[in-house]
Amino acid sequence: MTDPIPDANVLLVDDLQENLVALEALIREPGRRVFSARSGEEALSLMLEHAFALAILDVQMPSMNGFELAELMRGTERTRAIPIVFVSAAARDLNYAFRGYESGAVDFLYKPLDPVAVRSKVSVFVELFRQRQELQAAKAELQRAVAMRDDFMSMIAHELRNPLNSVYLQTQLRRRMLGGPRGLDAPTMLKMVERDERQIRSMVRLLDDMLDVSRVRTGRLAMVPAPFDLALSSREVVAAIQEQAASAGVAITIAAPEALPVVGDEFRIEQVIINLLTNALRYGRGRPVAVTVGQREQEAEAFVSVRDQGLGIASADQERIFEQFERAEGTNQVPGLGLGLYIARQIAQAHEGRLEVRSTPGEGAEFVLSLPVRAQEPARQAA
Template sequence: MNLDNRHPAPRPKVKCLLVDDLAENLHALSALLADDEVELLQARSGTEALEILLVHDVALALIDVQMPEMDGFQLAEMMRGVQRTRDVPIIFVTAGSSDRHRQFQGYESGAVDFLFKPIEPHILKSKAEVFFQLWRQKQQLAWELQERTNSLRIQEMFTAVLSHDLRGPLSAIQLSAKILEKRSDEDAQTIGGRIARSAKWMGRMIEDLLDVTRVRQGHGIPITRTPVDLASVVQGVVQERLVLSPDRHVNVEAEGDLHGSWDGDRLVQVASNLIGNALRHGTGDTVTVKLDGRHADRVVMSVLNDGHIPAELLPSIFDPFRRGQRQSARTEGLGLGLYIVQQVVQAHGGSIQVSSEPGQPTRFDVRLPRAI
């Protein structure tokens, strides 16, 4: 969704607080700062100023130092002690001399500047305008953040609903493919097989979209742990992948105990994405999968191929909807595969690393704890 086509950000009036115990001083300051886009709030004491600050968000506070009962320094210290007002910029206004000790006391109380009477109108307006502009920019950024958050939430809801609704027609396609595969006509069986594989591929993409929506909404990847033999999972994935790439080879090297408490279906996603990527993007004919079960607490699955990932792409390799520079003749997926792999591995309490050095195979290493 393009934010540039939306209605512009609201432009509320900037509020400025003027605090002085003398009415004539407040009138003078109000006359100097009068502007159609600025709302001036006046207070005759520190107590009245605090009451105003409980109701209004101000961009700047101009505070007289010498006031009875509560002077400007005491008011500033009280403002800094409250979460709501601690970040309000304060400029002290004083008729006293530019005593350095007094200035240091003012800065320690939270002042950003001092103005000495008689006030030069141009200086006052220029300094105030700086803080007014900063406040407007802060409001603009807050509005844009809210708009983008709302847009992302709507898009995620749309993705979740669309993915759910696509399951209906996809089921009909899969059923039709099964009927064709059972026909005696060889051509019909071939067509049915192709439709079934394509439907399965589409089903995986739908599940990927749903998984991304779950993660971005804070629900995480759901897993159900059962006893799993990782070697059997990988062998099944290899056989399925080689049907789609009959001219390629996948060598599986397994050693040690490859059993653990994992979500078998989720590990199929991990192995299928990693092996599928290696087959599509590798430059050689062979992909190697190494399964290392020699450690008592973990199992490591490594997928190696002769392709090379540019160094500038490695930091974002697991980002969702990422596309590499090199595309295969047949583009598959939505750029979610490696992101889903990372999320599934992390849901198991494991980790995944990638390395791709010139002259060395590209290698993905998945470390899975046998149990949590």
Template sequence: MLVSDIQAKLLIVDDLPENLLALEALIKREDRAVYKALSADEALSLLLQHEFALAILDVQMPGMNGFELAEMMRGTEKTKNIPIVFVSAAGREMNYAFKGYESGAVDFLHKPLDIHAVKSKVNVFVDLYRQRKAVKQQVEALEQSRREQEVLLAQLQVTQGELEHAVRMRDDFMSIVSHEVRTPLNGLILETQLRKMHLARDNAAAFTLDKMQAMVERDERQIQSLIRLIEDMLDVSRIRTGKLSIRPGQFDLSRLVSTLVETFAPQISAAQSSVNLSADSPVVGLWDEFRIEQVVSNLLTNALRYGAKSPIDVSVYVEGENAIVEVRDQGIGISEENQQRIFQQFERVSAKHAVAGLGLGLFISEQIVAAHGGKITVQSALGEGAVFRVSLPLAQNA
């Protein structure tokens, strides 16, 4: 805003209406607003409502005179900085000017008024007011700009932190992927080289039915590991783009979990663990069977991985309007801090233990359960095992 665009309000106080009109005509312009008061009380009311660039006060008024009004203005926070010009018809010998300056006046005019002097002085005070106002607005604008820059800087710092975190996650992800993919690939490569060597030496004994069966089983495990890694990465991509497919169908959750536990028999044996299953009653619901199997598989895999070779308890039951699947292990447990992040991408339960996988299982599981309108929670403490609890709503089946 230009200085000339700032409107100035002027206050004139005189107990004689004709004096007010005459002074108003003298100082009024299009870029100014002139307010008139016939008494000190009326002036005080206007002073509380408006911000004035200048107050012109008649000294000799009935009731509260101009000096008393000025002293009251100087004692009030809102009005103490308004320039005051006194006007008096008394002769100079009464020393009113000295008393006026003592009351806080910036100038003193004697009647009859010098038209050019009045106009000139009012112009000076109006210009000073506009300049102060413009400077104040500029300071406020600078302060607002500073605050906005601070907010922007804070946002940039947050964004920088997020970008750095994303870069670390990317680097961690690439490191994990390269390691996890290399493991089954190395196994397949070694098996292939070994077979090529036997073939080159015409060693038919290396390809007996029993040995071929063992080879195929090893190959199948490595291939399944690769498929699972790829599926996990694809699921993350689907989740990010909102394209994770959920195809509900009616099935018995208890039967699904029982079958899954039987399927996990080789992994359970390899982990030197055991599973106690409580899933006697049918729990029928409308869910995506493939996706729920994926969730329970992830929980069983984690329980075997971190269960410290202790027994694992798996339960399926109904609680209120929800179907519940609980997987409880007696392993290393999860700290409270880690409980806040294990459902994030590429997070491992414990950095102190060698673990396999991309750290995506719990992240994907939580997204799948959420897509069903349910939730997955964990209760744990270090050294006290962990209980993962999946809750799926039954209401949609009515």
């Protein structure tokens, strides 16, 4: 998303205060900021501090005239591109005008000033400035998108290479063992198959995340709401991930009521909880993870909390990590694309709920999914 285009700055330079006041009254409009200077030196100082859409310079000033100021502006990178309009009380002499254009002017205004002409000329240059700003913002956004695409492709290649390499090596090992005198016994074969399944599941999750991001962007992330038991669903997710946790040496505990009925897409809510638990295993430094399921009676909300004892997340990162491809500082060495939390928050919001994080660096992180207990069914979106 591009930032809003700021107000256009216009600089007026004249040694007489009454001329500055009169000219400012002519050109001041919403969306413009008018700066005034009574000398060339003061004008240069302002131009080094601010970006200007236009500079209107009086030609006849005592210490530094308008032509001299324009020549100085053209010699400095910061001020070189500022359009210059001269104001002169002199007659429309061709040599006089030629000197002005030689020093960098784009136009002349002659005294007494024609209010309509002044407003029209200023409006043209302000509009040109805004168009340049919009083009620069669009260019920056395009460059950011290209960089994001390149980073994304690099991450995809990295994330797919590891499990594919593992499966390939396992295949080569099996080929050698099959050709040996003893062959493969059933327990060894079973362990190899289980490793293959884990790697394939990892690749499938990666591809599912990519597809879900595409569906979110196009408004096609399907939701199938129905009544279900959030407490039971959470216990089943924890049970399913216990093997992965055990292999990482992490203990997961869950505290949940006997039942907690809600309305929503059970598959998608489980997807959120799985994502939170997977992150807790990744970033929790091997320490215990606690899952809590409950209800806030006053807010009529159900919640699932997943708390780890890992590195924690700096306050500056706590919103950024919910954006696409974003991760907390210091976690780039951990596998992942930075898509899971983005998708999880989109799912929460589709249920009129929230996904939030509470964390202090060094003290772990708690992610909390909140859902309305008596939720209206999320709007069905075309698959």
